[in-house]
Amino acid sequence: MTTDTLFRETGALLAEFGIALSDGDLPVGSPIDGSRIAAVQRHDRADLDRMTAAAERAFIAWRSVPPPRRGELVRLFAEELRHHKQALGRLVSIEAGKILEEGQGEVQEMIDICDFAVGLSRQLYGRVIASERPGRRMLETWHPLGPVGIITAFNFPVAVWSWNAAIALVCGDTLLWKPSDKTPLCALACNALFARAIDRFGGASEDLRRGLSQVAIGGPELGRALAADRRVPLVSATGSTRMGGTVAPVVAQRLGRTILELGGNNGMIVTQSADLDLAVRAILFAAVGTAGQRCTSLRRLFVHDSIADTLLARLQRAYAQVRIGDPLEPGTLVGPLIGEHAFAAMQQALAEARAEGAEVFGGERVLAERWPDAYYVRPALVVMPAQTALVERETFAPILYVMRYRDLTDAIAVHNAVPQGLASSIFTTDLREAELFTAAEGSDCGIVNVNIGPSGAEIGGAFGGEKETGGGREAGSDSWKAYMRRMTTTINYSRDLPLSQGIRFAVDAS
Numbered sequence: 001m002t003t004d005t006l007f008r009e010t011g012a013l014l015a016e017f018g019i020a021l022s023d024g025d026l027p028v029g030s031p032i033d034g035s036r037i038a039a040v041q042r043h044d045r046a047d048l049d050r051m052t053a054a055a056e057r058a059f060i061a062w063r064s065v066p067p068p069r070r071g072e073l074v075r076l077f078a079e080e081l082r083h084h085k086q087a088l089g090r091l092v093s094i095e096a097g098k099i100l101e102e103g104q105g106e107v108q109e110m111i112d113i114c115d116f117a118v119g120l121s122r123q124l125y126g127r128v129i130a131s132e133r134p135g136r137r138m139l140e141t142w143h144p145l146g147p148v149g150i151i152t153a154f155n156f157p158v159a160v161w162s163w164n165a166a167i168a169l170v171c172g173d174t175l176l177w178k179p180s181d182k183t184p185l186c187a188l189a190c191n192a193l194f195a196r197a198i199d200r201f202g203g204a205s206e207d208l209r210r211g212l213s214q215v216a217i218g219g220p221e222l223g224r225a226l227a228a229d230r231r232v233p234l235v236s237a238t239g240s241t242r243m244g245g246t247v248a249p250v251v252a253q254r255l256g257r258t259i260l261e262l263g264g265n266n267g268m269i270v271t272q273s274a275d276l277d278l279a280v281r282a283i284l285f286a287a288v289g290t291a292g293q294r295c296t297s298l299r300r301l302f303v304h305d306s307i308a309d310t311l312l313a314r315l316q317r318a319y320a321q322v323r324i325g326d327p328l329e330p331g332t333l334v335g336p337l338i339g340e341h342a343f344a345a346m347q348q349a350l351a352e353a354r355a356e357g358a359e360v361f362g363g364e365r366v367l368a369e370r371w372p373d374a375y376y377v378r379p380a381l382v383v384m385p386a387q388t389a390l391v392e393r394e395t396f397a398p399i400l401y402v403m404r405y406r407d408l409t410d411a412i413a414v415h416n417a418v419p420q421g422l423a424s425s426i427f428t429t430d431l432r433e434a435e436l437f438t439a440a441e442g443s444d445c446g447i448v449n450v451n452i453g454p455s456g457a458e459i460g461g462a463f464g465g466e467k468e469t470g471g472g473r474e475a476g477s478d479s480w481k482a483y484m485r486r487m488t489t490t491i492n493y494s495r496d497l498p499l500s501q502g503i504r505f506a507v508d509a510s
């Protein structure tokens, strides 16, 4: 593969989506070799302002389309995704550096959430509530909210948008997407496929075509402008805790709503009774997959003292077999880091670990001669004497800190003693240990797994985490409620007017 090949292939993929880029002011690189694969036009605040106005106009039309009909548009979008799964997955690999399997997996996740949303479009159930007064019927119904601002991170350049988009669309909302400025091509491709679905949907007005789903390209400044806009009642933001800490107060200042999906620092406890074959496979995928650049990547491993040497030896053997290289080549398991700053952060963390007395295996740069402008690393296993401040922060790279424990209750306490609360897991064959970990006094995370690693969520469950991870929930279960406004209605079908709580308040007005 040469630099020129990637550039040409990107052009061909974009052409498949019907995108012809004229040269823009935002260069787009591929982490595979660090080369420039395109340039796109950045949007400014005035563009965003126009887009928000268009999203408002489209909302006026979309909110009164019956939900099952909205679901039909999402169904058509899923058809486009099925048809272009290979191409979109490949674009994800080129732009974000994921191996092909994972690029395709992301598109499958989009298809899955669309299917979920289509079903949901006939199940936006409210309640009928017993009234304390005679001749009354009390109802809770759900209505569309308005334009939804969606800010996404580089590492899931298509799936995270679709979790929001598919659900928001059937809920009757319109979409304003600010993707990471590292992955704008994936966003443009998704929106181009969505435009095809609108064409096939039939009967969409010009307002709907323009404003139902839009992409605003730019960096943090554009995200801040989106967060500050009162016309956007909900901002769903995915990214670092630092970003969430900026976005949340801006939206709160105007009393808007947020869904925050922020950084994780995910742990696994491997107990004395664990099935080590399963554990080794799960650890490998969770710690090394996506080059450690998943929000749910495994970063902290707590191993019972009695099995720690055995497990560590097996992990070292497994790590040695992992193929690092071009993510487009079949057989590669670990692709590149997103860029130089990620590599620098990883090296900094490893240096700190060594200074704290850790034993570090791996972590060095590889393939630098072949790709001097890209950053491939050997995933690192770091045996720590204790969970220090270094381990408590998220370093977005393939570093697995390994720590020993003797008592499960102590291990759970240390596991929970980090600011983040996204994903966690326990490997055990002891029912009591599994139940303890999933009980109130167990893991404090949003995702708590037993004999499965912390990463690789299915769309059916609500996804998100606690504490500094932000508390937001997306995808399955009843996450849809965040995208709608709740209405409580009391209907009086009697000829009387009793007040609630038995209050009397009357004058003789006859």
Ligand code: NAD
Pocket (backbone or CB within 6 Å): 151, 152, 153, 154, 155, 156, 160, 178, 179, 180, 181, 218, 219, 220, 221, 222, 223, 224, 227, 238, 239, 240, 241, 242, 243, 244, 246, 247, 260, 261, 262, 263, 264, 294, 295, 296, 394, 396, 422, 464, 465, 469
């Ligand atoms: P990032 O925070 O640098 O950027 C994420 C998005 O936020 C980008 O679109 C960026 O332009 C925008 N942004 C950054 N600062 C902003 C600001 N001050 N105001 C408004 N918008 C701003 O994150 P990243 O490097 O792209 O992604 C990696 C991080 O995202 C990791 O911390 C990872 O754990 C997290 N992440 C979390 C989830 C989750 O579901 N919890 C999923 C994916 C990634």
